[in-house]
Amino acid sequence: MAARRPRGRVRLRSRWVVGHRDGRHALLRDGEVVFEDGAILFVGHDFPGEVAEDIDHGNALIGPGFVDLDALSDLDTTILAYDNQPAVRKGRVWPRTYLEAGPFEMLTPEELVFAKRHAFATLLRNGITTALPIASLFYREWGETFAEFAGAAEAAADLGLRIYLGQAYRTGNMVAEPDGVVGLHFDEERGLAGLAEAIRFCETFEGTAGGLVRTMLAPDRIETSTAALLRRTAEAGRALGVPVRLHCCQSKIEYDTVVRLHGASPPEWLRSLGFLTPRTLLPHGTVVSGSRMVERPGRDLAIIAEAGSVIVHCPLVSGRHGGAIDHFGRYRALGLRMGLGTDTSPPDMVMNMQAGMMLCRVLAGDGQACRSEDYYDAATLGGADALGRPDLGRLAPGCRADITVFDLDRPHLGQVIDPIQTMMLAGHGRDFSAVIVDGRFAMEDRAIPGVDEAADQRRAQAQFDKVMALYPRRTLGHPPVEEIFSSAYPVVRRPG
Numbered sequence: 001m002a003a004r005r006p007r008g009r010v011r012l013r014s015r016w017v018v019g020h021r022d023g024r025h026a027l028l029r030d031g032e033v034v035f036e037d038g039a040i041l042f043v044g045h046d047f048p049g050e051v052a053e054d055i056d057h058g059n060a061l062i063g064p065g066f067v068d069l070d071a072l073s074d075l076d077t078t079i080l081a082y083d084n085q086p087a088v089r090k091g092r093v094w095p096r097t098y099l100e101a102g103p104f105e106m107l108t109p110e111e112l113v114f115a116k117r118h119a120f121a122t123l124l125r126n127g128i129t130t131a132l133p134i135a136s137l138f139y140r141e142w143g144e145t146f147a148e149f150a151g152a153a154e155a156a157a158d159l160g161l162r163i164y165l166g167q168a169y170r171t172g173n174m175v176a177e178p179d180g181v182v183g184l185h186f187d188e189e190r191g192l193a194g195l196a197e198a199i200r201f202c203e204t205f206e207g208t209a210g211g212l213v214r215t216m217l218a219p220d221r222i223e224t225s226t227a228a229l230l231r232r233t234a235e236a237g238r239a240l241g242v243p244v245r246l247h248c249c250q251s252k253i254e255y256d257t258v259v260r261l262h263g264a265s266p267p268e269w270l271r272s273l274g275f276l277t278p279r280t281l282l283p284h285g286t287v288v289s290g291s292r293m294v295e296r297p298g299r300d301l302a303i304i305a306e307a308g309s310v311i312v313h314c315p316l317v318s319g320r321h322g323g324a325i326d327h328f329g330r331y332r333a334l335g336l337r338m339g340l341g342t343d344t345s346p347p348d349m350v351m352n353m354q355a356g357m358m359l360c361r362v363l364a365g366d367g368q369a370c371r372s373e374d375y376y377d378a379a380t381l382g383g384a385d386a387l388g389r390p391d392l393g394r395l396a397p398g399c400r401a402d403i404t405v406f407d408l409d410r411p412h413l414g415q416v417i418d419p420i421q422t423m424m425l426a427g428h429g430r431d432f433s434a435v436i437v438d439g440r441f442a443m444e445d446r447a448i449p450g451v452d453e454a455a456d457q458r459r460a461q462a463q464f465d466k467v468m469a470l471y472p473r474r475t476l477g478h479p480p481v482e483e484i485f486s487s488a489y490p491v492v493r494r495p496g
Contacts (some may be wrong), residue, residue, distance in 0.1 A: 003160030008052025038439035065129025067383025070341025073133030113151035126429030169194025276307035315356035348429035
């Protein structure tokens with residue numbers, strides 16, 4: 001069952017509407033939004049025309065859909081690493097023995113497509129209407145494939161999610177030697193073949209599903225990329241006119257590895273390769289010159305700002321592992337373009353904004369270092385601007401009808417003075433009751449057409465258990481599963 005697309009004009013009404021006027025969001029009290037055939041016709045009060053369908057959402061906030069520039073498209077493995085460190089001893093880095101035995105796919109093609117469909121439905125439940133998927137390559141044979149992303153395109157189109165797809169590829173991989181020392185293994189030919197396949201995907205799928213499916217290029221990580229891969233990716237991105245996303249400046253080991261191999265920081269190296277453009281998206285931007293983790297002097301943030309490239313801020317996943325940008329208010333003051341990504345489970349953009357605000361204020365030592373609207377802008381306007389899409393991330397005539405309904409009657413939300421501030425204080429992604437993408441009702445009354453949430457959750461858990469069972473084969477020393485993954489407390493099982 002596909003997302004419902006109404007015939008004729010539809011008017012949505014609620015206590016609050018996030019409209020867009022004079023280049024910025026505005027809150028309309030008792031406002032209305034009217035759309036038809038996927039486009040917004042009117043945002044304001046007292047629409048004068050006739051409508052085919054009139055929906056009053058009552059005490060709710062009608063707003064633009066979130067744009068997630070680093071959206072989880074997998075069964076998240078964060079929980080496997082959350083309290084299980086160091087990564088080299090817990091299966092997060094391939095041991096030499098696994099590499100020599102021949103890496104293998106831990107999931108079948110059908111399981112890979114299911115994982116993406118399951119993740120895409122979860123994104124919609126959290127008010128995310130435009131997504132750029134990301135998945136871990138830790139348990140992949142090498143990179144992602146054309147076939148699985150063809151399946152992902154079909155799944156996104158069926159669910160009604162607006163998506164920018166591009167399979168991840170790489171020329172290198174981290175490898176743990178028997179003594180625990182971590183090095184790198186490179187296979188440039190294989191990585192360049194992955195780039196060629198990614199280009200073919202872009203040429204095949206760009207603009208399909210009535211424009212809902214767009215494409216991007218997604219080399220996996222800067223430390224597992226060679227100069228040839230990044231140069232050719234940048235050239236292809238310009239030729240195809242698609243965004244290019246590269247995970248960069250997200251860990252100390254990555255930063256130090258790039259400096260050791262290339263004699264330059266990650267942003268310095270990317271600048272020398274001609275990689276940085278206004279269409280370049282860089283998650284996460286936490287480890288840069290001038291930060292508490294880097295002693296090496298430099299102008300990393302200035303280099304990114306001067307190129308017009310975009311920092312994809314993922315505060316929740318960074319904070320879970322002890323990292324953070326220092327800080328959101330400072331990055332904006334430096335002139336950096338900023339968008340948001342979830343990159344973890346739950347893909348809850350509201351939770352990410354809340355975590356980001358708290359980290360910003362703590363690191364700045366100033367409760368006024370950022371405000372609620374700063375993060376809401378980044379989750380909507382910032383993401384749309386990063387993609388060159390002035391028709392997304394805002395509710396205004398002529399924009400695409402990507403609309404969310406946030407239920408303010410949920411008892412845990414408390415009282416409301418300003419609905420955006422209430423969302424930041426007490427909201428959850430699961431407080432969205434309806435999501436519309438390109439004029440289609442992708443979610444109504446918290447239900448997604450054709451999705452059995454309980455059945456999918458059972459399948460996801462079984463698939464996750466399978467991955468866990470295979471972890472000893474790709475963990476240094478090949479210990480049993482119970483030595484890789486800890487439990488918060490001793491597990492006591494039923495006798496017999």
